[in-house]
Amino acid sequence: xxxxxxxxxxRMRSTGETVRILQHVDLDVAPAQITAVIGPSGSGKSTLLxxxxxLEDADDGRIELQGADIRSFxxxxxxxxxxxxxxxxxxxxxxxxxxLQHPFILQNKKPPYADSSEVQGAxxxxxxxxGMLATRASSLSVGQQQRVCLARALLLExxxxxxxxxxxxxxxxxxxxxxxxxxxxxxxxxxxxxxxxHDLRLAGRCADVVAYLEKGRMLESGASxxxxxxxxxxxxxxxxxxPETQEG
Ligand code: ADP
Ligand code: MG
Numbered sequence: 001x002x003x004x005x006x007x008x009x010x011r012m013r014s015t016g017e018t019v020r021i022l023q024h025v026d027l028d029v030a031p032a033q034i035t036a037v038i039g040p041s042g043s044g045k046s047t048l049l050x051x052x053x054x055l056e057d058a059d060d061g062r063i064e065l066q067g068a069d070i071r072s073f074x075x076x077x078x079x080x081x082x083x084x085x086x087x088x089x090x091x092x093x094x095x096x097x098x099x100l101q102h103p104f105i106l107q108n109k110k111p112p113y114a115d116s117s118e119v120q121g122a123x124x125x126x127x128x129x130x131g132m133l134a135t136r137a138s139s140l141s142v143g144q145q146q147r148v149c150l151a152r153a154l155l156l157e158x159x160x161x162x163x164x165x166x167x168x169x170x171x172x173x174x175x176x177x178x179x180x181x182x183x184x185x186x187x188x189x190x191x192x193x194x195x196x197x198h199d200l201r202l203a204g205r206c207a208d209v210v211a212y213l214e215k216g217r218m219l220e221s222g223a224s225x226x227x228x229x230x231x232x233x234x235x236x237x238x239x240x241x242x243p244e245t246q247e248g
Pocket of ligand 1: 011012013021039040041042043044045046047048
């Protein structure tokens with residue numbers, strides 16, 4: 001579905017110094033699976049996601065979506081197929097329904113109405129109740145807002161869903177429920193998800209494949225259970241042994 005090949009990215013510090021953010025990163029994201037990139041804060045996880053929907057471009061290497069180089073897509077057209085859900089849930093003013101319809105209005109498309117199978121399906125997939133459509137989105141809990149953001153993204157029928165630290169704003173039970181929801185959406189609807197997170201609990205509970213990124217290098221990857229229970233590198237062993245931090 002998505003192939004990341006030999007990607008490198010540098011950035012200029014305000015001091016003029018160049019820093020290598022990502023170095024020769026490879027990753028394959030299989031369809032209808034959850035792939036989680038884990039790693040400490042500052043390892044380049046968010047940057048990697050930003051490259052996949054062309055919020056930024058890599059300096060080197062190639063990213064292919066279903067065999068096509070993503071540089072051949074218009075960035076806006078690409079972002080309709082590769083939809084990102086941000087770390088902090090972002091809701092627009094208005095009701096939950098307004099929020100679900102908003103991207104369609106932005107794209108000058110007819111928005112799906114409240115009783116449509118699309119809206120009802122998205123609510124159901126994300127564990128939101130139908131009665132919530134008329135609720136002001138900003139009055140919901142952070143966990144519910146995160147689900148509204150997820151439903152809004154799913155309505156766009158993305159080929160690939162990108163999630164940046166989806167549980168960082170959530171308490172543990174809410175994070176666990178979101179993990180279950182993601183897994184179910186993936187299984188039942190064949191959605192492909194690429195998430196980046198430092199939340200090992202989430203990765204362990206819902207990812208099929210896990211890849212470990214540290215200081216801009218992808219050090220290992222493999223089936224989630226095998227990798228987390230039996231890490232091959234000292235670096236991942238150290239990361240797994242660290243107490244969990246709260247920062248993203
Ligand atoms: P992660 O998501 O794993 O915490 P990021 O991709 O956000 O990592 O950041 C990776 C590195 O890039 C960090 O060292 C960070 O300080 C640096 N960085 C992130 N954004 C910028 C920026 N806009 N300009 C310069 N450096 C940045
Ligand atoms: Mg990040």
